[in-house]
Amino acid sequence: MITVGYAFLAIAFMAGIYLFALVGWPVLILAMAGLIIGVGYSIPPLKFHYRGYGELLAALAMGPLITWGSYIVQTGIYTNPAPLIVGIPNGLFTLLILIGSGALEIDACRAVGKVTLVLLVGIRNTRYVVYASIASCTWQ
Incomplete structure (x- = not known):
């Protein structure tokens, strides 16, 4: 699985080089942020998912960063906050x-010392994070 993951990262890297050549530095910066979040999510030394903020970084990468990067690639404009x-x-x-x-x-997370967002806020308070997330989706 790790080998396949790195193969896909290599393919994405090559695509990123191409897009960098077309669009410029903003794409490279976003690609590096995505790479750091993606690889650092579970692999040492970063292991974001084991430190309690992996979920938030994944949400950032899979939401605003992807839409912003797509917008930049398609338009060449990187100052518009709307895609975020x-x-x-x-x-x-x-x-x-x-x-x-x-x-x-x-x-299982407790047993191996993994700190997740659920463990940080507590299982009972997790519902408030869920409610706030759903409410945030509906205001748009």
Whole structure:
């Protein structure tokens, strides 16, 4: 699985080089942020998912960063904040999926010393994070 993951990262890297040549530095910066979040989510030394903020970073990467990067590639404009706002619901849906997974695996996470968002806020308070995420999706 790791080999396949790195193969896809290599393909994405090559595509990123091409897009960088077309569009410029903003794409490269976003690609590096996505790479750091993606690889650092579970692999040492970063291991974001083991430190309690992996879910939030994944939501950022899978929502606002993707929509902003797509917008930049298609238009060449990187000063418009609208794509960041439009990407928030996608990121929040990713967050909800990861929170659900964290709630299901709470005992296993505790056993191995993994700190997830669910463990940080507590299983009872997790519902408020879920409610706030859903409410945030609906205001748009």
